[in-house]
Amino acid sequence: MLEQILALLPQVIFDGLILGFVYAMVALGYTMVYGVLELINFAHSEIFMIGAVVGVEVFRYLAPHVGNGFLLLLLALILGGVVAGITAILVERFAYRPLRKRGTTNRLVPLITAIGVSFILQDLVRLIEGLWHNEFFLRMRTVEDLEGSVSLLGGAIFAQTKSFILMGVSILMLVGLTYLVNRTKLGVAIRAVAQDLPTASLMGIDPDRIISRTFLIGGSLGGVAGVLFALQYTTITPYVGFLPGIKAFTAAVLGGIGNIPGAMLGGLVLGQLENFFGTYLPILTNGNFGTEYKDVVAFLILIFILLVRPQGLLGQVVKEKV
Amino acid sequence: MNALSFLLSLAYLGLAFLAPNPLSHLFGLVALGVTAFLRLVPHWRTLNLALLTLAFTVGLMRSGNTLGLIGLVGILVALTTLSRIPGWIRVLLGLAILLLSVPLAGFANTFVFELGIQIGIYAAMALGLNVVVGMAGLLDLGYAAFFAVGAYTWAIFGSEQAKNFMQGNFPLPGEYMYLFMGIAIVTTALTGLLIGLPALRLRGDYLAIVTLGLGEVVRILANNLDHPINFTNGPQGITPVQRPPIDGFRELMATLGVHLDRTTDYQLFFYFLVLLMIGLVVLVNVNLANSRFGRAWVAIREDEVAARSMGIPLLPTKLLAFMTGAAFSGVMGVIFAAQRTFVSPESFTLLASITILGMVILGGMGSIPGAILGAAALTILNLDVLKTFSEFVRTSLPQIPNQVDPAKYERLVFGLILVLMMIFRPEGLIPEKRHRAEMEEA
Numbered sequence: 001m002l003e004q005i006l007a008l009l010p011q012v013i014f015d016g017l018i019l020g021f022v023y024a025m026v027a028l029g030y031t032m033v034y035g036v037l038e039l040i041n042f043a044h045s046e047i048f049m050i051g052a053v054v055g056v057e058v059f060r061y062l063a064p065h066v067g068n069g070f071l072l073l074l075l076a077l078i079l080g081g082v083v084a085g086i087t088a089i090l091v092e093r094f095a096y097r098p099l100r101k102r103g104t105t106n107r108l109v110p111l112i113t114a115i116g117v118s119f120i121l122q123d124l125v126r127l128i129e130g131l132w133h134n135e136f137f138l139r140m141r142t143v144e145d146l147e148g149s150v151s152l153l154g155g156a157i158f159a160q161t162k163s164f165i166l167m168g169v170s171i172l173m174l175v176g177l178t179y180l181v182n183r184t185k186l187g188v189a190i191r192a193v194a195q196d197l198p199t200a201s202l203m204g205i206d207p208d209r210i211i212s213r214t215f216l217i218g219g220s221l222g223g224v225a226g227v228l229f230a231l232q233y234t235t236i237t238p239y240v241g242f243l244p245g246i247k248a249f250t251a252a253v254l255g256g257i258g259n260i261p262g263a264m265l266g267g268l269v270l271g272q273l274e275n276f277f278g279t280y281l282p283i284l285t286n287g288n289f290g291t292e293y294k295d296v297v298a299f300l301i302l303i304f305i306l307l308v309r310p311q312g313l314l315g316q317v318v319k320e321k322v
Numbered sequence: 323m324n325a326l327s328f329l330l331s332l333a334y335l336g337l338a339f340l341a342p343n344p345l346s347h348l349f350g351l352v353a354l355g356v357t358a359f360l361r362l363v364p365h366w367r368t369l370n371l372a373l374l375t376l377a378f379t380v381g382l383m384r385s386g387n388t389l390g391l392i393g394l395v396g397i398l399v400a401l402t403t404l405s406r407i408p409g410w411i412r413v414l415l416g417l418a419i420l421l422l423s424v425p426l427a428g429f430a431n432t433f434v435f436e437l438g439i440q441i442g443i444y445a446a447m448a449l450g451l452n453v454v455v456g457m458a459g460l461l462d463l464g465y466a467a468f469f470a471v472g473a474y475t476w477a478i479f480g481s482e483q484a485k486n487f488m489q490g491n492f493p494l495p496g497e498y499m500y501l502f503m504g505i506a507i508v509t510t511a512l513t514g515l516l517i518g519l520p521a522l523r524l525r526g527d528y529l530a531i532v533t534l535g536l537g538e539v540v541r542i543l544a545n546n547l548d549h550p551i552n553f554t555n556g557p558q559g560i561t562p563v564q565r566p567p568i569d570g571f572r573e574l575m576a577t578l579g580v581h582l583d584r585t586t587d588y589q590l591f592f593y594f595l596v597l598l599m600i601g602l603v604v605l606v607n608v609n610l611a612n613s614r615f616g617r618a619w620v621a622i623r624e625d626e627v628a629a630r631s632m633g634i635p636l637l638p639t640k641l642l643a644f645m646t647g648a649a650f651s652g653v654m655g656v657i658f659a660a661q662r663t664f665v666s667p668e669s670f671t672l673l674a675s676i677t678i679l680g681m682v683i684l685g686g687m688g689s690i691p692g693a694i695l696g697a698a699a700l701t702i703l704n705l706d707v708l709k710t711f712s713e714f715v716r717t718s719l720p721q722i723p724n725q726v727d728p729a730k731y732e733r734l735v736f737g738l739i740l741v742l743m744m745i746f747r748p749e750g751l752i753p754e755k756r757h758r759a760e761m762e763e764a
Contacts, residue, residue: 040527098745107526108461109744112683115463115676116740123734130725242672246538249531288550296542299535303520306528 004283010156012279013272018163018232020271021170025225026248027255027263028177029088029218035194035258036214039096042114045245046121047088047219051080051226052236053125058227059141069145073165076227084223085216091117092215097208125238140234166228173221174264180217181260190214194258243295247274250302256315265313274298324366327356331373338381347381347389350374354396364406371397371407375415379423386431388706394419394427395698402691403752420597425590435589437705439661442596443654445697446603448681449690450650453607455679456688456754457616458643459623460522461530464537465678468648470544470670471513472506472655474554477665480564486552496564496660503656510652511645513540518644522637537675544667559666563659592661599657600694603650607690610646619643620688620756673733677704680736683743686750695752700739704732 026048033041058076066072095117099110129136146162181187192200193210201207229244230236251270255262278294305312330353337346357370375397382390398419401412428435447469454462476499478484484492521532548556568591575582575590582590610616618639621629630636659665681700685692712729715722743750 038527040531095741095745104748106748108455108459108530109748111461111527111530112679113741113744115679116737116744119676119733119737120741121737123731123737127726127731127734130723134723134725136725246531246535253528290546292542292546296539299532299539302535303532306524306532307520310524310528 001283005280007156008279010153011158012275014152014157014159014163016272016275017268018166018271019275020268021167022225022229022232022244022267023248023251023271024264024267025170025173025228026222026244027252027267028173028260029222030249030252031255031258031260031263032190032214032218034252036190036211037096037110039110040114040249041218042111042245043091043095043117043121044088044218044222045241045248046118046125047084047091047241048222048226048229048245048248049236049238049241050087050121050125051084051223052230052240053129053138053226053238054080054083054223055227055230056138056140056236059143059230063141063143069143072143073146073227073231076231077169077224080223080227081220082223084226085220087121088215088219088222089212091121092212097211122238122241129238136238138236140230140236142234146231162228162231166232169224169228170264173224174260177217177221178260186210186213247298250298250305252312253302254305254312256312259312259314259316262312262314269313270298270301273301323360324363327353327360327362327370328366328373330356331370331377335373335377335380338377338384342381342385342387344385344387344389347378347385347387347393350377350381350393351389351396354393354400358396358400358404367404368407368411371400372411372415375419375423379419379426382423382427382434383430386427386434388431388434388437388702388710390427391424391434391437391706392702394423395695395702399691399695399752425593428589428593429586432585432589433706435586435593437702438593439589439596440705441698441701442593442600443658443661444678444681444701445694446596446600446654447651447678448685448693448697449600449603449607450647450654451678452647452682452688452690452693453610453619453650454643454647455682456686456693457611457623458619458640459526460640460643461526461533462644462647463530463534463672463675463679464517464540465533465647465651466670466672466674467517467537467540468510468513468651469655469658469674470540470667471510471648472652473659473665473669474544474560474655475506475509475652476502476656477560477563477659478553480660481560481562483552483555483560493564496566499564499566499656499660503653506652506656507649510648510655513652514645514648515641518641522640522644534672534675537670537672541667541670544670554667557667559664559668561664563663563665565660565663588661592657595657599653604690604694606646606650611690615639615642624756673736676736676740677732680739684739684751686753688754688756689750689752690754692750692752692754696750700736703735708732708735 026044029044029047030041033039033044055076058079059072062072062075066075095113096110099113126136129138146165148161150159151157152159181190189205189210190213192203192205193207197207247270248267251266252263253266254270255264255266274294274297277297278291281289281293282291334346334350334353337349354374357367357374374393378390378393378397398416401407401416424434424438428438451462451465454460479492479494479502480499481493484490517533517536521529521536524532544554545557547553554560565588568587571591572582572587618629618634621632621634622636622639626636677700681696682693683696684699685694685696708729712727715728
């Protein structure tokens with residue numbers, strides 16, 4: 001028993017790291033939008049899914065023409081990010097902005113809208129894929145250059161090139177985003193709108209433009225994450241965004257919603273926990289409780305965090321204004 | 323104008339007799355629209371509604387086309403919402419539609435019964451969710467979980483399933499279903515308490531996510547509790563589930579001169595049972611809305627801080643709303659399990675929860691007739707309109723890939739309904755007064 005657990009441990013940690021980076025990238029989008037609008041953007045999981053679908057299509061059509069796998073992946077990342085970012089802007093423009101303009105104080109209205117948008121996007125993608133290929137279960141095409149594998153720690157870890165790319169890109173994204181938010185003019189504007197929208201608009205910031213930019217940034221990060229997710233896990237459907245989406249939101253809450261390094265940390269922690277339970281639960285319970293319960297664990301973590309430390313690991317306590 | 327609308331209604335009555343087909347039913351719907359939306363003298367309007375009730379009933383009996391059912395639902399909505407119709411006419415016509423027209427149509431086309439029962443089950447659930455979302459303003463995205471608990475409560479003991487973990491004589495005989503309706507109230511209310519205790523301490527939008535998560539947890543449990551001990555039989559689901567014996571009901575119907583055969587007897591029985599349940603649920607709902615608790619819920623919905631400073635205990639009040647909604651859903655779950663004789667985790671997905679939420683939103687949050695209308699509209703849309711549309715596409719446009727089958731796109735339809743309602747009419751189709759005020763002042 002214990003030997004079995006220890007023998008698997010390095011691989012479990014490594015796979016948890018991959019999963020954690022995926023959650024972290026998606027969590028960034030949730031956290032940014034929440035920071036600015038205090039809205040749980042339910043549709044973000046579908047933005048992520050759209051990125052994944054774009055990745056599959058790019059690989060499907062361009063793999064025969066582009067010899068170099070790394071170049072192909074770069075193209076897919078750019079296209080996935082752009083398409084997802086534009087979708088996010090459109091969602092904000094046509095679904096959320098009319099509600100803001102009406103100025104409803106009811107918090108449920110934007111949330112219900114977001115759920116509706118999420119459903120619409122799922123079926124729209126299914127419709128497009130259905131018309132295009134008459135199927136919606138998509139397989140990511142494998143490309144030799146990205147599938148190469150190495151053994152680490154004397155064979156204890158089996159790792160593929162694509163997994164290292166995934167981790168590298170997510171670290172780059174976090175660093176880039178932190179720089180953007182803390183050091184650029186746009187970042188200052190985003191933080192100003194997040195802190196106090198009416199005052200920011202009095203200081204010459206156009207809140208609509210900044211909110212739109214926020215959706216663009218969060219959306220394209222989600223899209224890039226989607227492409228990498230498709231590369232890593234290969235099977236994609238229009239409904240694939242739902243669970244990673246909920247878990248990435250959990251990660252954002254775990255790190256402290258609205259906090260960018262927090263989202264990254266929360267993602268990594270959640271990835272480790274989930275993979276740990278998913279692998280060891282069947283072993284510890286003699287197969288009585290299978291891997292399926294890992295989702296239950298993620299939800300229980302979410303509830304626990306919200307009850308015990310609602311501001312998350314790195315978040316600050318926000319006073320409810322009356 | 324009055325004469326014109328009367329002539330239209332009369333013309334449709336004639337058409338329903340002579341040429342009962344979808345086109346003439348569409349004409350009937352136009353006549354109903356004219357009657358409802360033009361400015362008519364009240365007694366003409368009342369007369370038209372009575373005429374149209376008769377006409378749609380005749381049309382349904384002669385063709386069985388479900389467009390007629392949409393007409394009847396429309397008349398029911400008109401009866402509840404239009405002003406200056408005498409009260410006894412409202413009651414009389416409403417009862418005539420529910421107790422005579424629909425069963426008569428059902429004998430012509432048993433699908434009408436199926437629709438009626440589904441509408442009824444969903445309407446009762448929408449009324450339950452309406453307490454939680456509409457009155458207390460708590461967004462619950464895992465509402466189907468309570469439905470599942472209710473359904474499994476009866477399915478496990480009303481089938482051979484319970485033999486896997488208990489000594490005893492299973493399945494329990496069908497008449498135990500009534501007892502289990504009571505037991506389901508307790509089990510689902512307790513589930514509501516368990517889920518609510520942690521979740522209801524949270525802010526509104528967090529509550530939504532947590533209930534969604536817990537709803538998924540219930541589904542995952544239902545899917546996986548077939549090992550180590552087989553409680554739920556996992557993804558295969560449980561079948562056959564016992565139905566209550568209906569000899570007494572058959573005799574009663576025979577004395578009334580209604581001859582039932584093997585297919586329609588249970589359908590008619592469940593149809594009446596569901597109607598009875600809706601009557602009870604509406605009664606409870608109306609009384610709750612006008613009680614201390616109802617007012618406390620509205621206060622919490624409008625302003626939590628103010629409500630608390632007025633001495634309303636937040637957590638107990640919210641828990642009560644949650645448990646009430648859960649209990650409604652649980653009772654309907656038992657009926658659902660018995661009517662289908664089959665229960666599986668597939669019926670209790672997030673889509674089911676969102677469907678019920680969509681019904682409440684479409685009708686109007688906090689509005690009792692709204693929740694029933696929403697249930698009728700979405701159920702007919704889902705089970706009937708989309709399927710008809712699918713057949714139409716399949717037969718007339720065979721070159722379209724089979725993945726583009728409208729019946730598979732209910733999420734798209736529900737999503738559009740949610741988004742469009744929130745943008746253009748957040749208070750719903752039949753708004754509740756206080757909600758309308760809230761949405762407009764904003």
